Amino acid sequence: MxxxxxxxxxxxxxxxxxxxxxxxxxxxxxxxxxxxxxxxALKEVTEGLQWLAETKNDVFVxxxxxxxxxxxxxxxxxxxxxxxxxxxxxxxxxxWAKLAEAYGAEVERVVxxxxxxxxxxxxxxxxKADAQKSIKAVTITHNETSTGVINDLQAIAKMVRxxxxxxxxxxxxxxxxxxxPIDEWQIDILATGSQKALMLPPGLSFIFFGPKAWDAYKDxxxxxxxxxxxxxxxxxxxxxxPFTPNVSFVEGLKVSLEMIKAExxxxxxxxxxxxxxxxRHGLKELGLQLFVEDxxxxxxxxxxxxxxxxxxxxxxxxxxxxxxILVADGQExxxxxxxxxxxxxYVFERDVxxxxxxxxxxxxxxxFKPTPGAPAQAALAR
Amino acid sequence: MxxxxxxxxxxxxxxxxxxxxxxxxxxxxxxxxxxxxxxxALKEVTEGLQWLAETKNDVFVxxxxxxxxxxxxxxxxxxxxxxxxxxxxxxxxxxWAKLAEAYGAEVERVVxxxxxxxxxxxxxxxxKADAQKSIKAVTITHNETSTGVINDLQAIAKMVRxxxxxxxxxxxxxxxxxxxPIDEWQIDILATGSQKALMLPPGLSFIFFGPKAWDAYKDxxxxxxxxxxxxxxxxxxxxxxPFTPNVSFVEGLKVSLEMIKAExxxxxxxxxxxxxxxxRHGLKELGLQLFVEDxxxxxxxxxxxxxxxxxxxxxxxxxxxxxxILVADGQExxxxxxxxxxxxxYVFERDVxxxxxxxxxxxxxxxFKPTPGAPAQAALAR
Numbered sequence: 001m002x003x004x005x006x007x008x009x010x011x012x013x014x015x016x017x018x019x020x021x022x023x024x025x026x027x028x029x030x031x032x033x034x035x036x037x038x039x040x041a042l043k044e045v046t047e048g049l050q051w052l053a054e055t056k057n058d059v060f061v062x063x064x065x066x067x068x069x070x071x072x073x074x075x076x077x078x079x080x081x082x083x084x085x086x087x088x089x090x091x092x093x094x095x096w097a098k099l100a101e102a103y104g105a106e107v108e109r110v111v112x113x114x115x116x117x118x119x120x121x122x123x124x125x126x127x128k129a130d131a132q133k134s135i136k137a138v139t140i141t142h143n144e145t146s147t148g149v150i151n152d153l154q155a156i157a158k159m160v161r162x163x164x165x166x167x168x169x170x171x172x173x174x175x176x177x178x179x180x181p182i183d184e185w186q187i188d189i190l191a192t193g194s195q196k197a198l199m200l201p202p203g204l205s206f207i208f209f210g211p212k213a214w215d216a217y218k219d220x221x222x223x224x225x226x227x228x229x230x231x232x233x234x235x236x237x238x239x240x241x242p243f244t245p246n247v248s249f250v251e252g253l254k255v256s257l258e259m260i261k262a263e264x265x266x267x268x269x270x271x272x273x274x275x276x277x278x279x280r281h282g283l284k285e286l287g288l289q290l291f292v293e294d295x296x297x298x299x300x301x302x303x304x305x306x307x308x309x310x311x312x313x314x315x316x317x318x319x320x321x322x323x324x325i326l327v328a329d330g331q332e333x334x335x336x337x338x339x340x341x342x343x344x345x346y347v348f349e350r351d352v353x354x355x356x357x358x359x360x361x362x363x364x365x366x367x368f369k370p371t372p373g374a375p376a377q378a379a380l381a382r
Numbered sequence: 383m384x385x386x387x388x389x390x391x392x393x394x395x396x397x398x399x400x401x402x403x404x405x406x407x408x409x410x411x412x413x414x415x416x417x418x419x420x421x422x423a424l425k426e427v428t429e430g431l432q433w434l435a436e437t438k439n440d441v442f443v444x445x446x447x448x449x450x451x452x453x454x455x456x457x458x459x460x461x462x463x464x465x466x467x468x469x470x471x472x473x474x475x476x477x478w479a480k481l482a483e484a485y486g487a488e489v490e491r492v493v494x495x496x497x498x499x500x501x502x503x504x505x506x507x508x509x510k511a512d513a514q515k516s517i518k519a520v521t522i523t524h525n526e527t528s529t530g531v532i533n534d535l536q537a538i539a540k541m542v543r544x545x546x547x548x549x550x551x552x553x554x555x556x557x558x559x560x561x562x563p564i565d566e567w568q569i570d571i572l573a574t575g576s577q578k579a580l581m582l583p584p585g586l587s588f589i590f591f592g593p594k595a596w597d598a599y600k601d602x603x604x605x606x607x608x609x610x611x612x613x614x615x616x617x618x619x620x621x622x623x624p625f626t627p628n629v630s631f632v633e634g635l636k637v638s639l640e641m642i643k644a645e646x647x648x649x650x651x652x653x654x655x656x657x658x659x660x661x662r663h664g665l666k667e668l669g670l671q672l673f674v675e676d677x678x679x680x681x682x683x684x685x686x687x688x689x690x691x692x693x694x695x696x697x698x699x700x701x702x703x704x705x706x707i708l709v710a711d712g713q714e715x716x717x718x719x720x721x722x723x724x725x726x727x728y729v730f731e732r733d734v735x736x737x738x739x740x741x742x743x744x745x746x747x748x749x750f751k752p753t754p755g756a757p758a759q760a761a762l763a764r
Contacts, residue, residue: 007411015412015629026630027409029389030397030583032708063585064446067625068608075605102607195626201412203445203585203628223457223605225484226450243449244577246585246628247397248408326414 012328013342015195026252039239048257055182057210060232066193069205072227077216080104090146096139117296127163137166143174148303199256272299282356287371300344318362394710395724397577408634421621430639437564439592442614448575451587454609459598462486472528478521499678509545519548525556530685581638654681664738669753682726700744
């Protein structure tokens with residue numbers, strides 16, 4: 001039954017708001033997947049993704065969520081016993097380590113404090129210490145969704161390249177948010193998903209696979225079938241997919257990529273920086289403490305500590321019940337310690353204003369005293 | 383740009399026609415996946431799938447296409463070196479063998495002629511010969527999509543159960559088409575997908591996992607992560623999924639299961655039998671030769687030989703260009719030798735009439751002479 005409520009506003013780190021034009025594309029009746037029409041759509045989205053990542057590398061559309069694309073990065077390149085260095089800034093960094101271990105890799109974890117970025121000096125030291133070049137791959141979380149930290153991927157990829165290991169990158173919450181020129185930065189393998197800045201519901205994921213990755217693929221004996229990029233490449237040469245794809249979401253992706261092209265790649269990235277800066281400014285004006293320092297603050301997710309005496313649960317509940325605004329709790333060890341606001345994809349300045357104003361109102365109702373003199377709508381001060 | 387053409391009619395064996403109500407559900411803005419609302423939807427579809435399969439076994443919703451669910455059947459139960467007997471009636475039977483081999487199984491293929499069903503006597507003999515009970519699992523294709531053959535799954539599962547091996551069943555094009563009481567027939571593992579009789583676009587798949595399968599899971603060392611049913615079970619106990627699911631399609635599935643419930647399980651199965659019989663009757667009246675005998679004719683897919691002198695390509699092209707009706711070619715060795723009409727899910731008697739009449743008109747234009755005295759619309763004679 002229809003009820004008079006505002007549409008749920010997904011200020012979580014995914015799924016994110018989906019534009020009406022994308023919903024309309026998804027809602028069209030599916031077409032056959034072995035047709036020239038689908039081949040054309042697949043070609044368009046493949047080229048669109050390459051354009052967005054400024055790369056000539058292969059990219060494959062997987063009908064699965066982001067973790068499956070991450071698994072494809074591993075099971076197509078890593079053998080049992082291979083040494084993998086995992087740079088871990090949170091839950092998703094740890095996921096790389098678990099994935100590599102699932103395939104029998106010897107994983108060395110380099111763990112950074114929650115809310116901190118990868119310390120480049122420590123990475124440099126680890127790579128330098130590996131004089132035998134026994135590290136086969138380094139796993140990297142470009143943007144750590146669980147804490148709202150963005151890593152200096154350009155610098156990390158350069159170090160990894162100079163060492164000779166494969167760079168394997170989770171770009172699930174950075175792709176389409178910030179510049180990610182795969183060829184210029186020489187990133188070997190990169191995974192991302194549909195339900196973040198690509199503005200689709202969850203259900204598709206993407207893997208970029210470069211020449212060095214194909215070398216590793218040739219020697220890789222790990223079992224795989226559905227996630228086998230070799231099968232994807234063979235099929236894509238004929239403008240199709242090895243298994244029945246989510247044709248509806250490919251149509252939706254065509255539309256979202258058109259929207260990104262129309263706005264302009266650089267304008268999209270600039271908008272995300274502006275969203276982040278406005279939000280962080282407003283939160284600080286309110287007197288709230290941010291979990292991550294400006295230097296490594298994510299352009300897509302902002303983590304906030306609840307004011308003293310208030311719980312994350314009651315803040316989230318207030319936003320949801322009163323305003324139908326969904327923000328995320330912390331994950332695992334950070335559960336109840338931070339709340340997270342997603343601001344990627346189909347998100348605009350007005351959404352930041354709305355979220356800040358509603359957050360302020362919820363906090364005040366819970367007894368919080370904003371910084372004296374803070375404007376009613378803190379973000380507007382900027 | 384909108385053009386004045388009829389909606390493409392998917393008379394292929396999937397994706398199949400999707401009801402407007404399902405498209406509308408999919409087109410609603412996605413909800414967060416860690417919310418009570420999504421948990422409720424997941425619980426509803428889980429219970430709906432169990433109801434449809436008359437089972438208390440676990441069922442897990444995978445965001446991936448059917449082949450991934452098939453892979454999950456293997457990678458959660460089969461170890462390197464395990465003996466697997468694969469009953470092969472076509473492309474999808476062979477897929478089981480390839481999947482098991484990908485995980486290092488010792489596969490024995492029992493291959494039946496294309497268009498033939500599994501010969502129960504041969505299976506009985508194979509199982510009897512295995513006195514040491516070294517066969518760990520038997521893979522079965524309930525309905526072979528590539529030829530339009532349905533196997534006697536009840537009898538096969540009984541034999542496998544008596545031997546003691548695991549029964550692993552591909553029910554992608556039989557689930558929701560014909561009765562499939564998992565508990566009564568004691569089927570251990572069964573995979574199916576969204577884009578067939580469940581009337582969704584491709585993008586979700588489902589795996590039913592019984593007690594004997596869980597025993598095998600405990601001893602299974604095959605690498606897996608995204609497709610790990612243990613992770614699914616742990617999450618489902620909390621009414622959620624281990625990885626971000628396709629929330630939109632879960633909403634769509636809720637609607638399609640409601641439609642199936644409203645029609646009635648037995649009525650759905652009876653409708654599919656009637657569709658098959660009407661179509662086969664009409665095709666015979668036209669003078670066409672069917673690829674599969676009545677005794678094992680699939681209730682969801684019918685394969686037809688092109689009349690002498692006509693090519694599958696020109697028949698398919700005629701149906702598509704003149705009527706926007708999509709029928710499928712044969713696959714692999716049957717390419718160009720048969721064409722296949724899908725009739726599962728959101729398909730009705732009127733669609734059979736339409737397809738037959740349009741096929742007749744295309745064939746006549748191509749020079750084919752229908753059987754003298756055949757009615758203009760052959761199916762109407764029934």
